[in-house]
Amino acid sequence: MPVSPIAPLSQMMAEYSDPSQCPVRNVLDQLGDKWSVLIISALAHRPYRFGELKREISDISQRMLTQTLRDLQSDGLIERTVFPTTPPSVEYKLSPMGHSFLVPLSAMVDWAFEHFPAIREARQEFAKAA
Amino acid sequence: MPVSPIAPLSQMMAEYSDPSQCPVRNVLDQLGDKWSVLIISALAHRPYRFGELKREISDISQRMLTQTLRDLQSDGLIERTVFPTTPPSVEYKLSPMGHSFLVPLSAMVDWAFEHFPAIREARQEFAKAA
DNA sequence: GCCCCTGGTTACCTCGAAGGAACCACCCCA
DNA sequence: TGGGGTGGTTCCTTCGAGGTAACCAGGGGC
Numbered sequence: 001m002p003v004s005p006i007a008p009l010s011q012m013m014a015e016y017s018d019p020s021q022c023p024v025r026n027v028l029d030q031l032g033d034k035w036s037v038l039i040i041s042a043l044a045h046r047p048y049r050f051g052e053l054k055r056e057i058s059d060i061s062q063r064m065l066t067q068t069l070r071d072l073q074s075d076g077l078i079e080r081t082v083f084p085t086t087p088p089s090v091e092y093k094l095s096p097m098g099h100s101f102l103v104p105l106s107a108m109v110d111w112a113f114e115h116f117p118a119i120r121e122a123r124q125e126f127a128k129a130a
Numbered sequence: 131m132p133v134s135p136i137a138p139l140s141q142m143m144a145e146y147s148d149p150s151q152c153p154v155r156n157v158l159d160q161l162g163d164k165w166s167v168l169i170i171s172a173l174a175h176r177p178y179r180f181g182e183l184k185r186e187i188s189d190i191s192q193r194m195l196t197q198t199l200r201d202l203q204s205d206g207l208i209e210r211t212v213f214p215t216t217p218p219s220v221e222y223k224l225s226p227m228g229h230s231f232l233v234p235l236s237a238m239v240d241w242a243f244e245h246f247p248a249i250r251e252a253r254q255e256f257a258k259a260a
Numbered sequence: 261g262c263c264c265c266t267g268g269t270t271a272c273c274t275c276g277a278a279g280g281a282a283c284c285a286c287c288c289c290a
Numbered sequence: 291t292g293g294g295g296t297g298g299t300t301c302c303t304t305c306g307a308g309g310t311a312a313c314c315a316g317g318g319g320c
Contacts, residue, residue, distance in 0.1 A: 006236050009172045009186055019189075023246035024167065024239050032162020034308075037154065042139045050267055056139055061309055066268060076252025086317055087266030097248055104241040106136050107234035109154050116153035118227055122206025164278075180297055191279055196298060216287050217296030 030075060035060055035068045037105065040094070043078060044102055047093035077101060160205060165190055165198045167235065170224070173208060174232055177223035207231060 016022030031037055038057050042048055048056065054065055069092060072078045077098035081091045094102075146152030161167055168187050172178055178186065184195055199222060202208045207228035211221045224232075 023242040027242040074256040075249045104237035107237040111234040112153040112157040119205045126204040
């Protein structure tokens with residue numbers, strides 16, 4: 001079962017010598033940050049309003065919530081809608097592209113849950129050996 | 131096509147209030163770093179020696195290569211073998227678990243390649259609108 | 261008049277990730 | 291004798307992600 005459809009590194013490095021131009025590094029930079037995945041996970045279920053998200057992800061600061069939402073919106077993964085109520089409310093939801101991202105994301109999430117016990121064990125072994 | 135097997139956030143936040151205990155945050159912390167994915171991608175094809183990796187990933191510093199390899203080894207994703215040649219050489223290769231990680235990883239890589247053009251476009255739109 | 265709700269923006273500060281360069285031991289080879 | 295190739299480690303310094311707190315507008319309720 002050969003599972004490595006990943007392009008040879010040398011080819012990648014040559015083609016995308018500027019990391020900011022490499023799709024993979026680019027995407028992982030964004031999603032490797034502290035909050036993006038949590039926000040996307042929340043929005044996977046239903047649209048959320050700003051304050052709702054802030055309450056749901058209790059340990060995020062308002063600053064980082066705004067900023068991460070902006071970044072995700074800039075990348076076209078989420079859509080922002082302002083409702084002119086009083087006070088105005090803002091709804092965030094996944095775009096179609098954001099929704100398509102749930103496929104690889106849930107693959108990672110599944111893998112993490114499945115192998116986390118083994119990882120913990122490996123860490124203990126490693127610490128003990130050192 | 132409901133694609134959201136991701137557990138409700140509230141449940142996750144409750145169960146793993148300490149982020150370091152959350153499998154997903156934990157794994158993504160490791161792999162969201164600057165070098166892990168590149169190293170794993172290289173090792174996906176064949177075992178590499180330290181110096182080979184350093185040459186392959188030309189812009190990594192020796193310090194970060196050592197450190198990232200140690201972290202991956204600690205998590206049980208790669209195996210380190212010392213050959214008592216002169217000079218001694220060290221081989222790194224994916225463990226079975228490391229190999230299993232290629233499945234979700236290549237899902238992400240595929241997604242990144244497929245949607246990167248759309249992301250670039252979205253960024254330009256967003257920048258223009260601002 | 262005052263405070264609170266909405267969803268932000270801004271200035272300031274901290275702390276850790278990462279880079280650079282120097283150093284290490286060992287051995288080979290010229 | 292000393293330079294180079296193994297695979298590291300250690301120190302120093304920078305840089306930026308992220309936290310905290312204050313402030314904003316507009317309207318409602320007391």
